Amino acid sequence: MKDSDIDLLEELVRFILKKESADPVITPTPPDALRNKMDLQIEEEPLNEEDLLDQIKSVIAATPKTSSDKFFNQLFGGRNAKAAVAEMVTVMLNNSMYTYKVGGPMVLLENEIVNEWCKLANYPEGSSGTMAPGGSLSNFMGMIMARDNKFPEIRSEGNQRMPVMYASKECHYSVRKNAAFMGIGTNNLRFVDTDAKGALNPEQLEAMILEDIDEGKDPFLVLGTAGTTVMGAVDPIDKIADITEKYNLWFHLDAAFYGSILLSETHRQKLKGIDRTDSYSFNAHKLFSIPLSCSFILTKHKACLYQSFNSKADYLFQADSDDYNPGKVSLQCGRRNDAFKFWVMWKSLGSKGMSDWIDKEFELSQYAREYVLNHPDYTLYSPEGTLTLCFNYKDIPPRHICNALNDEGEMMVGYGKFKDNEFIRLAIVNATNDKEVIHEFFKTLEAFANAELAQEIEA
Numbered sequence: 001m002k003d004s005d006i007d008l009l010e011e012l013v014r015f016i017l018k019k020e021s022a023d024p025v026i027t028p029t030p031p032d033a034l035r036n037k038m039d040l041q042i043e044e045e046p047l048n049e050e051d052l053l054d055q056i057k058s059v060i061a062a063t064p065k066t067s068s069d070k071f072f073n074q075l076f077g078g079r080n081a082k083a084a085v086a087e088m089v090t091v092m093l094n095n096s097m098y099t100y101k102v103g104g105p106m107v108l109l110e111n112e113i114v115n116e117w118c119k120l121a122n123y124p125e126g127s128s129g130t131m132a133p134g135g136s137l138s139n140f141m142g143m144i145m146a147r148d149n150k151f152p153e154i155r156s157e158g159n160q161r162m163p164v165m166y167a168s169k170e171c172h173y174s175v176r177k178n179a180a181f182m183g184i185g186t187n188n189l190r191f192v193d194t195d196a197k198g199a200l201n202p203e204q205l206e207a208m209i210l211e212d213i214d215e216g217k218d219p220f221l222v223l224g225t226a227g228t229t230v231m232g233a234v235d236p237i238d239k240i241a242d243i244t245e246k247y248n249l250w251f252h253l254d255a256a257f258y259g260s261i262l263l264s265e266t267h268r269q270k271l272k273g274i275d276r277t278d279s280y281s282f283n284a285h286k287l288f289s290i291p292l293s294c295s296f297i298l299t300k301h302k303a304c305l306y307q308s309f310n311s312k313a314d315y316l317f318q319a320d321s322d323d324y325n326p327g328k329v330s331l332q333c334g335r336r337n338d339a340f341k342f343w344v345m346w347k348s349l350g351s352k353g354m355s356d357w358i359d360k361e362f363e364l365s366q367y368a369r370e371y372v373l374n375h376p377d378y379t380l381y382s383p384e385g386t387l388t389l390c391f392n393y394k395d396i397p398p399r400h401i402c403n404a405l406n407d408e409g410e411m412m413v414g415y416g417k418f419k420d421n422e423f424i425r426l427a428i429v430n431a432t433n434d435k436e437v438i439h440e441f442f443k444t445l446e447a448f449a450n451a452e453l454a455q456e457i458e459a
């Protein structure tokens with residue numbers, strides 16, 4: 001790497017930061033129009049350095065800015081600067097996390113983080129876990145462990161029985177996809193109703209299990225959610241655990257959204273009962289604003305992790321004990337290092353700072369909630385204490401407001417649906433924002449919606 005490449009990196013980082021504040025929302029262009037407008041084709045001849053820089057900048061300029069303070073569209077957003085720097089270091093070092101031999105201290109610090117999250121969940125000594133490329137696949141690993149624990153023969157013989165599993169109607173769509181990947185079949189995933197807040201109904205869960213047992217089926221897994229995608233609901237963890245213990249079923253908790261809350265002194269009781277789960281997944285790239293992706297699967301049953309993911313590979317695992325060869329409990333072979341960025345952020349803030357980070361998000365969401373409650377033009381759909389705020393303004397169709405805001409390059413915010421209501425869903429997952437940013441969000445939305453209304457009345 002030459003000095004000119006280092007200069008290039010610095011110039012591009014500065015350019016990104018400038019664009020983020022000057023031009024935070026990209027006016028959407030249909031893909032074909034964008035392809036025609038930009039010079040994206042691969043050419044036979046190399047570009048000179050100057051043209052290369054121009055072309056990279058034009059791509060950056062046209063790319064949505066998820067770290068800006070106008071981005072409220074997803075369950076991730078913002079940027080922890082130290083984590084972003086660490087991610088660049090990770091790229092430079094380019095290790096693979098299958099062995100200690102190749103990963104060195106990166107493997108040790110990943111183990112350290114895994115152990116901390118086992119402790120935070122009050123899992124017993126000897127619990128374990130690993131990282132996967134995102135919550136969908138962390139869930140997949142939890143679900144596979146549940147399957148192999150109940151039906152160990154399935155790994156060599158394929159499915160011989162009638163397995164069924166359960167999750168709420170509000171569960172993440174990866175659960176359904178995973179049911180297909182696992183060879184269990186989407187028809188053998190039962191969807192349990194939710195209450196008014198979006199949390200799983202445990203009485204109905206038990207009734208469904210009894211019915212399936214009665215029909216000779218083999219229930220093996222209940223998948224709860226801590227932080228549903230739309231409403232931010234938490235399923236009743238203790239009540240589900242009562243049922244999974246009674247019927248001897250695996251309890252996996254999809255805490256992709258809310259798992260990070262375990263580090264908050266103030267809010268961790270929202271996940272009370274997590275110690276009774278068999279496994280849980282969580283995404284540090286959501287509430288901690290760490291670059292994508294940073295996702296974990298933790299389990300009490302270390303042996304199950306080995307049973308499901310261990311394979312012999314003599315060419316690879318030549319040294320050190322299994323604890324230091326995380327490739328032995330992985331979905332993957334080569335695996336990127338997603339741990340270092342988390343470790344650097346955690347070191348830089350301390351557990352206390354990490355706790356404050358999460359608390360700030362709840363403060364911002366409480367501020368937004370009060371704003372909506374204090375302004376009669378709004379209808380609120382969210383219960384107290386969630387990090388997604390669902391509301392409507394003056395009965396204007398939410399799609400209309402969200403699409404128009406985005407089309408005009410004002411802000412990125414999405415809409416969602418729960419039961420019979422459609423609403424704007426404001427995701428409050430960026431602790432680098434402050435109350436003024438949230439206030440500005442509502443003011444922009446109102447000015448915009450009112451201008452639209454005025455136009456409609458004229459027309």
Ligand SMILES: *Cc1c(COP(=O)(O)O)cnc(C)c1O
Pocket residue numbers: 075133134135136137172174225226227228229254255256257283293295
């Ligand atoms: C985000 C999320 C997922 C998926 O995580 P990815 O990293 O996007 O694959 C799964 N479950 C819940 C509850 C989520 O919020």
